[in-house]
Amino acid sequence: MKKLFTSESVTEGHPDKLCDYISDSILDAYLSKDKNARVACETVAGKNKIFITGEITSTAEVDIEKVVRDTIKEIGYDNEKTDLDYRTCEIEISLSKQSQDIALGVDKSLETKEGENIDSQGAGDQGLMFGYACNETEELMPLQIMLAHKLAKRLTEVRKQKIIDYLRPDGKVQVTIEYEEEKPVRVDTIVVSTQHNEGIDLEILKKDIKEKVINVVMPKILLDDRTKYFINPTEKFVIGGPLGDSGLTGRKIIVDTYGGYARHGGGAFSGKDATKVDRSAAYMARHIAKNIVANKYASKCEIQLSYAIGVAKPVSIYVNTYGTNTIPEEEIIKKINNKFDLTPRGIIEYLDLQKPIYKLTTNYGHFGKENLSWEKIIKF
Numbered sequence: 001m002k003k004l005f006t007s008e009s010v011t012e013g014h015p016d017k018l019c020d021y022i023s024d025s026i027l028d029a030y031l032s033k034d035k036n037a038r039v040a041c042e043t044v045a046g047k048n049k050i051f052i053t054g055e056i057t058s059t060a061e062v063d064i065e066k067v068v069r070d071t072i073k074e075i076g077y078d079n080e081k082t083d084l085d086y087r088t089c090e091i092e093i094s095l096s097k098q099s100q101d102i103a104l105g106v107d108k109s110l111e112t113k114e115g116e117n118i119d120s121q122g123a124g125d126q127g128l129m130f131g132y133a134c135n136e137t138e139e140l141m142p143l144q145i146m147l148a149h150k151l152a153k154r155l156t157e158v159r160k161q162k163i164i165d166y167l168r169p170d171g172k173v174q175v176t177i178e179y180e181e182e183k184p185v186r187v188d189t190i191v192v193s194t195q196h197n198e199g200i201d202l203e204i205l206k207k208d209i210k211e212k213v214i215n216v217v218m219p220k221i222l223l224d225d226r227t228k229y230f231i232n233p234t235e236k237f238v239i240g241g242p243l244g245d246s247g248l249t250g251r252k253i254i255v256d257t258y259g260g261y262a263r264h265g266g267g268a269f270s271g272k273d274a275t276k277v278d279r280s281a282a283y284m285a286r287h288i289a290k291n292i293v294a295n296k297y298a299s300k301c302e303i304q305l306s307y308a309i310g311v312a313k314p315v316s317i318y319v320n321t322y323g324t325n326t327i328p329e330e331e332i333i334k335k336i337n338n339k340f341d342l343t344p345r346g347i348i349e350y351l352d353l354q355k356p357i358y359k360l361t362t363n364y365g366h367f368g369k370e371n372l373s374w375e376k377i378i379k380f
Contacts, residue, residue: 001180001181002178002179002180003178003179004176004177004178004179004188005144005176005177005179005260005261006144006174006175006176006177006189006260007142007144007145007148007174007175007258007259007260007261008148008172008173008174008175008191008254008255008259009145009148009149009151009152009172009173009255009259009364009365010152010171010172010173010252010255011152011153011155011156011169011170011171011172011194011363012075012156012169012362012363013075013076013077013083013156013168013169013170013171013195013240013241014170014171014172014247014252015045015046015170015241015242015244015245015246015247015248016247016248016249016251016252017247017252017255017362017363018043018045018072018075018077018084018169018241018242018247019042019043019044019045019247019248019249019251019270020043020249020250020252020256020269020270020271020362020363021071021075021270021359021362021363022043022045022050022052022067022068022071022072022249023041023042023043023249023270023271024270024271024358024359024361024362025067025068025070025071025359026039026041026052026056026062026064026067026068026271027039027041027270027271027272027273027356027358028356028357028358028359029060029062029064029067029356030056030058030060030062031273031354031355031356031358032356033058033059033060033061033062034058034059034060035354035355036058036059036354037056037057037058037059037060037273038055038056038057038058038273038275039054039055039056039058039271039272039273040054040055040056040271040272040273040276041053041054041056041095041249041271041272042054042248042249042250042271043247043248043249043271044246044247044248044249045084045241045242045246045247045248046242046243046246046247047242047243048080048084048085048088048089048090048242048243049089049090049091049092049242050068050072050089050090050091050092051091051092051094052064052068052091052092052093052094052095053093053094053095054095054096054271055095055096055097056095056096056097057097064093064095065091065093068091069086069087069089069091070086072084072086072089073086075169076159076160076168076169077169077241079168080243082168082195082198082238082239082240082241082243083168083169083170083195083239083240083241083242083243083244084241084242084243121275121312121343121344121345121348123277123281123307123308123309123310123311123312123344125267125276125277125278125307125309126306126307126308126309127265127266127267127277127278127281127306127307128265128266128304128305128306128307129265129267129277129278129281129282129284129285129304129305129306129307130257130262130263130264130265130282130285130302130303130304131282131283131284131285131286131287131288131289131290131302131303131305132257132258132261132262132263132286132289132300132301132302132303133286133289133290133291133292133293133294133300133301134293134299134300134301135293135299135300136184137368139367139368139369139375140290140293140294140368141258141365141367141368142258142259142261142262143177143184144175144176144177144184144259144261145175145258145259145261145365145368146365146368147175147177147187147217147218148173148174148175148259149364149365149368150217150364151173151175151190151192151213151214151217151218152171152172152173152363152364153363153364154213154216154217155167155171155173155192155194155213156169156171156363158212158213163212164208164209164212164213166196166197166200166205167194167195167196167197168194168195168196168197168238168240168241169195169240169241170194170195170237170240170241170244171192171193171194171195171240172193173190173191173192173193174189174190174191175187175189175190175191176188176189176190177222184222185222186222186223186224186226186227187218187222187223187227188226188227188228189227189228189229189230190214190218190227190228190229190230191230191231191233192209192213192214192229192230192231192232193231193232193233193234193237194209194232194237195237195238195240195241195244196232196237196238197238198238202232202235202236205231205232206231206232209231209232210229210231214229249268249270249271250268250269250270250271251268253266253267253268253269255365256268256269256270256365256366257282257365257366257367258367262302263302263304265278265282265304267279267282269282269361269366270358270361270362273354274344274347274348274351274353274354275344275348277305277307277344277347280344280347280348280351280353281305281307281314281342281344281347282366283347283351283353283366283373283374284305284340284342284347284350284351284374285303285304285305286303286366286367286374286375287351287373287374287375287376288303288336288340289301289302289303290374290375290377291377291378291380292319292321292332294377295379295380296326297321297325297326297327297332297335298321298322298324298325298326298332299324300321300322300324301319301320301321301322301324302318302319302320302321302322303317303318303319304316304317304318305317305318305342307344312343312344312345313342313343314342317333317336317337317342319332319333319336335380339380350373351373351374352373353373357372360372
């Protein structure tokens with residue numbers, strides 16, 4: 001039976017990703033000076049204005065406005081008439097400290113308060129987090145989201161390296177994969193929408209994107225004469241970034257994870273320090289799922305962890321191997337419990353999450369990248 005499945009990715013200049021990147025840049029700026037900083041930073045962007053809000057508790061002093069302007073400049077926004085200008089944009093900052101009610105539960109878990117032998121932080125919020133892995137790619141990620149990320153990243157590379165010198169920062173892509181008997185066999189459709197300077201010939205743009213982006217990234221074995229290409233299907237994309245559409249931290253959570261191929265608990269990642277299990281437990285769930293597949297206990301695996309605010313231990317652990325398991329799922333759960341400390345403090349220490357690493361995660365997916373601790377393959 002044939003099936004089609006589609007995932008999308010966006011460039012770092014997409015207005016939502018701009019906001020994610022600003023939030024993670026602020027987080028890194030604090031962690032570089034104070035590893036125990038509590039950060040939950042949200043960014044809104046629109047019409048040459050940036051609004052920073054949320055809660056930050058830290059001993060560090062950070063020039064937030066400078067971080068914001070430097071980040072916008074790094075992305076390449078310098079024209080308020082078409083998108084945003086790092087030099088002239090208005091920046092409004094409205095931050096408070098973490099609620100004392102939340103801090104009570106994070107600083108000392110319910111188990112510690114009740115006398116259990118646990119010296120641990122509690123979870124910074126209730127919630128459920130999913131991790132996923134499959135053997136479709138060498139990264140043990142779904143094929144369509146990995147190809148979409150590579151296309152989006154290549155769009156940025158050709159812009160910044162001036163290989164295609166008329167592109168602007170905003171852009172998004174989609175990749176549709178055809179499956180036969182649950183196996184990916186070909187690319188059915190590729191969609192690329194990229195912002196560009198005024199006056200660019202559409203046919204030249206299409207030719208450049210096909211030759212210098214798509215053909216460089218896409219495996220030729222997956223392309224055939226039935227593959228469909230939609231390159232800037234609206235024909236004109238000059239007004240973009242926060243001028244074309246507002247941006248908001250945390251609005252691209254499906255892009256950040258598995259492209260819709262696996263479930264998502266609903267919590268965003270960017271701008272949050274690791275005491276927020278929305279981020280840290282999702283990273284841990286991915287680590288566990290990836291290693292279940294890497295150790296050949298299953299060819300695909302989904303993990304769910306759930307937490308209660310102020311409680312250290314997860315409320316539940318769920319494993320689904322979709323019938324691909326080579327050992328019983330009960331044994332897999334036993335291995336997880338024996339190997340991993342799934343308290344917030346245990347996750348933070350195991351994955352080394354108090355370092356300023358988060359700008360590395362913001363764009364082109366939080367999973368499937370080398371040199372991130374939760375992507376490391378282990379024996380267990």
